[in-house]
Amino acid sequence: MAAPIYIIEEEKLRRNLQLIAHVAKEADVEIILAFKAFALWKTFPIFREYINSTTASSLSEALLAYDEFGAKAHTFSPAYTEDEIEPIVRCSSHLTFNSLTQYERYHHRVAGKASIGLRVNPEYSEVGTLLYNPCAPGTRFGVTADKLPEQLPSDIEGFHCHCHCESGADVLERTLVHIEKKFNRWFPQLKWLNLGGGHLMTRKDYDVPHLINILKGLHERYPWLKIILEPGSAFAWQTGPLVSHVVDVVEDKGIRTAILDVSFTCHMPDCLEMPYYPDVRGAEHVDPNEYIANVDSGHSETFKSSESVSSAVSGYYYRLGGNSCLSGDFMGNWRFNHELKVGEEVIFEDMIHYTTVKTCMFNGISHPAIGMLKMDGNLEILRQFGYEDYKNRMD
Incomplete structure (x- = not known):
């Protein structure tokens, strides 16, 4: 049976990069790649054809920008530390502080070496999921207007404001107000x-x-300000799937679970954190309340028997389960048009942004390989993982 793999498709990646470069040129803004969403450094030569810089939130990301992207990073961290501030500064063209106390502690280490910014909190965000809302009450991100002095310190050159998550232009328009x-x-x-x-x-x-048009209007109102955007998901949005395989099918209380050779908690953590249901190729997500209601109402045979499923509800129902020992490592429920067999592929769409940077090796689960589908149709394996990768994380 084939091993699981993330596949990034070069054609789709370049399509996104072309659009982003178009926006940057037409709106006269700088758009940079946020590593927190995508950091596959073997693709950076492609990125360098379209953009000039990246954004980092840690020493490792800043080093990746400097060493592999070949340009200093726009860096923001909620809290810099004494042992990391110097190497971060060396790798940064811009460095944003999250608080006035962090600024007071470290700004003299940055002045003259990187452009200093301050993160501000507009106390407004339309992000509905609290986990992803940086302006929620009690947030640890940014300085509110009432805490700023009328005259800023002379070495603060910029403001950084982040309060969106997969948002539209209309949200930016309202946020700018x-x-x-x-x-x-x-x-x-x-x-x-x-x-x-x-x-x-x-x-x-x-x-x-x-x-x-929104960005052009912003320029008209404040022509001296350089405008920077640092999306992450937009770069790798819909650029490739995670290909997994069925390894077993188990059943309990009328619910059949197809166990896969990937893990939601290890390889698709955003699905559990957000939470959201990914698109599964050739399957339809079913509302879990509707599914459970059918089981509880005495129709569990519908879900136990593939023949009954086919005739009664025109489909084959499965919960999709990961292969870790975490009880909640599952996602469901899904309707397929055929009975799943051991060894067949289950393909999760749009699994490149965020997913690839948030994976872990919890439980020592075998990690999916990373491949790129080239423009000529050939699949290039960028990275494979094995025991040594797991072992070295424990050093």
Whole structure:
């Protein structure tokens, strides 16, 4: 049986990069890659054809920008530490502080070496999932307007504001109203404004012309400010799947689970954290309440017998389970048009952004390989993983 693999498709990646480069040129802004969503460094030569910089949130990401992307990073961290601030500065063109106390502690180590910024909190966000909302009450991100002095320290050159997650241009338009209302009195003291990530401009229904017009309007109001966007998901959105395989089918209380050779907690953690249901090729997600209701109402035979499923509800129902020992390592429920067999593929769409950077080796689970489907149709294996990779994490 074939091993699981993430496959990034070069043609789709380049399509996204072309659109992003178009927006940057038309709107006269800088759009940079956020490593927190995508950091497959063997693809960086392709990225360098379209963009010039990246954003980092840790020493390792800053080093990756400097060593592998070949350019200093725009760096933000919730908290810099004494032992890491110097090497981070060496790898950074811009460095944003999360708080005034962090600024006071370290700004003299940065001045003259990188452009200093301050993260601000507009106290407005339309992100519905609390886990991903950086402006939720009690947030640890950014400084609110009431805490800023009227005259900023002379070495603060920019504001960084991030409050989106896979958002549309209309959300940016509404958010800017709050950003400008709270912070534009400090704009004359600044050189740049970083509007963060979450601008999902490569999504099919995204209004790209409206985004360009919004950014042009921002330039007209504040022509001296350099505008920066740092999306992550937009770069790798819909650029490739995770291919898994059925290894077993088990059943309990009328619920059949297809166990796969991948893990949701190890290889698709966003599905459990967000949570959201990924698209599965050739299958339809079924509302879990409807599924359980059918089981509890005495129709469990419908789900136990493939013949009954076929005739009664026109499909074969399965919960998809990972291969770790975590009880909650499953996602479901799904309707297939055939009975799943051991060894067949189950393909999760759009599993490149965030997923590849958040994977772990919990339980020592075999890690999917990483491959690139080249423009000529050949599959290039970028990375394979084995026992030594797991063992070295325990060093």
